[in-house]
Amino acid sequence: MFAYYCNLALRSFRRDKALTALMVVAIALGIGACMTTLTVFHVLSGDPIPGKSDRLFYVQLDPEDMQGYTPGEEPAEQVTRYDAEALLREKRGTRQAMMTGGGISVTPGREGLAPFVSDARYTTADFFQMFDVPLLHGGGWSAREDEAHARVAVISRALNERVFGGGNSVGKQLRIDQTDFTVVGVVDEWRPTPRFYDMNSDRYGELEDVFLPFSTSRDLQMGRNGSMSCWGDSDGDSTGVNAPCVWIQYWVELDSPEKAAAYRDYLVNYSDQQRTAGRYKRPTNVRLRNVMEWLDFNRVVPNDVVMQLWLGFGFLLVCLVNTVGLLLAKFLRRGSEIGVRRALGASRGAIFTQCLVEAGAIGVAGGILGLGLSLLGLWAVRQQPASYAELAHLDLGMLLLTFVVAIVASVLAGLLPAWRAMQVTPAIQLKSQ
Amino acid sequence: MDIRPILSTLMRHKTAASLIVAEIALTCAIICNALFMISDRLDQIREVSGLAENELVRVQITSIGSDADQSARTRTDLASLRALPGVKDATILNQVPFVNSSWNSGVRLNREQQQSTLSATTYMAEDQFIETLGLKLVAGRDFTPDEFVEFENFDLPGVSPLIPSAIITRSMAEKLFPGEDAVGKTFYSWSEQPTRVIGVVEHLVRPSQMGGPTAREYSMVFPLRPHYNLGGNYVIRTDPERRAEVLEAAKATLQANGADRIILEENTKTFEQLRHEYYQAPRAMAWLLGIVCVALLLITALGIIGLASFWVQQRTKQIGVRRALGATRGQILRYFQTENFLLASIGIALGMLLAFAINQLLMGKYEMARLPLLYLPAGAVLLWGLGQLAVFAPARRAASIPPAVATRSV
Numbered sequence: 001m002f003a004y005y006c007n008l009a010l011r012s013f014r015r016d017k018a019l020t021a022l023m024v025v026a027i028a029l030g031i032g033a034c035m036t037t038l039t040v041f042h043v044l045s046g047d048p049i050p051g052k053s054d055r056l057f058y059v060q061l062d063p064e065d066m067q068g069y070t071p072g073e074e075p076a077e078q079v080t081r082y083d084a085e086a087l088l089r090e091k092r093g094t095r096q097a098m099m100t101g102g103g104i105s106v107t108p109g110r111e112g113l114a115p116f117v118s119d120a121r122y123t124t125a126d127f128f129q130m131f132d133v134p135l136l137h138g139g140g141w142s143a144r145e146d147e148a149h150a151r152v153a154v155i156s157r158a159l160n161e162r163v164f165g166g167g168n169s170v171g172k173q174l175r176i177d178q179t180d181f182t183v184v185g186v187v188d189e190w191r192p193t194p195r196f197y198d199m200n201s202d203r204y205g206e207l208e209d210v211f212l213p214f215s216t217s218r219d220l221q222m223g224r225n226g227s228m229s230c231w232g233d234s235d236g237d238s239t240g241v242n243a244p245c246v247w248i249q250y251w252v253e254l255d256s257p258e259k260a261a262a263y264r265d266y267l268v269n270y271s272d273q274q275r276t277a278g279r280y281k282r283p284t285n286v287r288l289r290n291v292m293e294w295l296d297f298n299r300v301v302p303n304d305v306v307m308q309l310w311l312g313f314g315f316l317l318v319c320l321v322n323t324v325g326l327l328l329a330k331f332l333r334r335g336s337e338i339g340v341r342r343a344l345g346a347s348r349g350a351i352f353t354q355c356l357v358e359a360g361a362i363g364v365a366g367g368i369l370g371l372g373l374s375l376l377g378l379w380a381v382r383q384q385p386a387s388y389a390e391l392a393h394l395d396l397g398m399l400l401l402t403f404v405v406a407i408v409a410s411v412l413a414g415l416l417p418a419w420r421a422m423q424v425t426p427a428i429q430l431k432s433q
Numbered sequence: 434m435d436i437r438p439i440l441s442t443l444m445r446h447k448t449a450a451s452l453i454v455a456e457i458a459l460t461c462a463i464i465c466n467a468l469f470m471i472s473d474r475l476d477q478i479r480e481v482s483g484l485a486e487n488e489l490v491r492v493q494i495t496s497i498g499s500d501a502d503q504s505a506r507t508r509t510d511l512a513s514l515r516a517l518p519g520v521k522d523a524t525i526l527n528q529v530p531f532v533n534s535s536w537n538s539g540v541r542l543n544r545e546q547q548q549s550t551l552s553a554t555t556y557m558a559e560d561q562f563i564e565t566l567g568l569k570l571v572a573g574r575d576f577t578p579d580e581f582v583e584f585e586n587f588d589l590p591g592v593s594p595l596i597p598s599a600i601i602t603r604s605m606a607e608k609l610f611p612g613e614d615a616v617g618k619t620f621y622s623w624s625e626q627p628t629r630v631i632g633v634v635e636h637l638v639r640p641s642q643m644g645g646p647t648a649r650e651y652s653m654v655f656p657l658r659p660h661y662n663l664g665g666n667y668v669i670r671t672d673p674e675r676r677a678e679v680l681e682a683a684k685a686t687l688q689a690n691g692a693d694r695i696i697l698e699e700n701t702k703t704f705e706q707l708r709h710e711y712y713q714a715p716r717a718m719a720w721l722l723g724i725v726c727v728a729l730l731l732i733t734a735l736g737i738i739g740l741a742s743f744w745v746q747q748r749t750k751q752i753g754v755r756r757a758l759g760a761t762r763g764q765i766l767r768y769f770q771t772e773n774f775l776l777a778s779i780g781i782a783l784g785m786l787l788a789f790a791i792n793q794l795l796m797g798k799y800e801m802a803r804l805p806l807l808y809l810p811a812g813a814v815l816l817w818g819l820g821q822l823a824v825f826a827p828a829r830r831a832a833s834i835p836p837a838v839a840t841r842s843v
Contacts, residue, residue, distance in 0.1 A: 026732055026736075033728075068547060070548075221499050223495075307799065311721075315729060317459060319732055321455050322732050322736035325456065329449070332747075385710065420448065
């Protein structure tokens, strides 16, 4: 029966080429717009570190003075160097790392290669294991190197290609800011999307090129990037241990919800102690958010992308209403044909199913064309200057979803016209012939 | 034209009629909001910066490691840049507009105040700041040479910061001292000592979008001479046609003053380029919204054409009878156009309610402004026009139905 309905649908398409083409194009445009925006949204709002995002927590404390204090407001978005170093020393999590972004200059030893600047991350030993950083060669450094302010560096694959021409460069020397560093590791391709560990710099950008021990970066007074917020007088050195400035991201790994709760208590305790000691002035106000909560809080998906998603859905809706109208016209125009079929014994259900098959067939055609349009749309997105642009690719799930959406949408659009069509009374149609 | 027969016919085709109404309503709602967003983006792109943009170029430079002579080297750099042929003025800035990186600070009106009145961005100025950027002083005066302090000396440990004078923008002056002359007034920002406003410039945008549209020009200028490792922004003013040449000469000059420095080529460009890149996202969004609007109108028009054609076909006999009874072609044409006008009107009315509902939602969630009423009549006229245009072809086909078909059996 299904094959027969398909056959009927094909005949009907041939009879009403313009109308059918119009419907297919309408559905395709709607699907294309919707799937393009949905794919971009899907890529940008994904879990950057699946499997571990509920075990990694971002720490916020409230170390500011009373000036500008509003009860109930969010604590500072980053922590002070003093607090970060204190929490790191006490090691109450499974793993923990403090970090900040930085800018450095690299002087390659190779002939004909001029010095250039790169983005860096100054962090501590646990960073690599905590964030599951894939390493192509070598590894991270240990807490001992942190304490020794060692001149060691982990570099990105791209920098390894650029300076050493690829290969295993572990043990080689790299000149950074006029100081020699020993390469201990090379990071493999890694692009957490968004780059969740630091919300201050480009959120969808590529990985930093160089990772150095935080302690070393301070020894050498290396330039820092990202946001810094100060209150009071930092006495000439806003990156000093005692500077009243927040500029460091602090992450902790906690294996279970119980451990997270215990760690929160620990933070409350720590904050209370700091107030007793006179360092903190405000009432205790701590936050411990896991990766997805932290991304949500930061509204990581750009507003424009969310707006485009809504626009895509609105567009699809208009296209569907349009299709409902056209299907209605199409089915009712065939009133006489339906009358004959009904008179020859087709049940209402059969007419209904036949109409839905026809609508579904339009959906399949619209889906294929729509897929083409979303590929075109994503190509257009990739031409944009935004740093997330290059990530806009259709994956298998989205590809399947495109067809499901197209067919479901067109069948939904066909429901009303099919219902109207099945109510055609055979007698009147036959009489008027 | 008698509307009643049209209405009674429409009542018999409720489904088809309500589909047209629904489509027009949805399109109207989306388009009103989309047009509003487009105009908002265009406002951003057209923003006045206050700078002599087409005469300015920026060279960004950084040292390899730290530079003990950074302040002295900056003096030498500036002297050699100013000596270049074609250079009108040159200065160095801690931050430049159209680059999303900025220094911001709370501003209070008195020392005891707990909450800042506003957050402003801080430009650190060197002697030729006003001339180089081409800012327009509308009140007060420029800094005098003895007011400038090297930022490096200011930032030393044990030195308590003191900034006696500042130049602020008109927009910031109006916010701090509404209705008053800001020159001579004081505020508190970086230090516990008051800073006196000595001049007001007409426009000067802040580098970042911090604080939203109202805070775009909350900018203050402090007479603190930055050194080149504080952002590294050398800004040079020249004739528009000499920009490329000056840019090349400036790079060579800076490189000649010390090879232990890196010129950041990708950030070294004219201000027009900087501005163009800075507004790329809103420009792309405006284009996208525009394309969607056109596509929506097209889809809606095609939908109306499809349904109207179907109607005409269905009513061929009825039209023939009316023609046989003496109705003119014009009357048949007007019948369909009036019918469409009625449907469009209902759709537009619903669409406007929906437009406001969507706007409310966006206002709550995405900090969008309230939809100005002006967009509603604009959207209405657009959709009325579209409806009339779309229905014209089917209506003309209806009008051309000869009276004879009424008497002929089908």
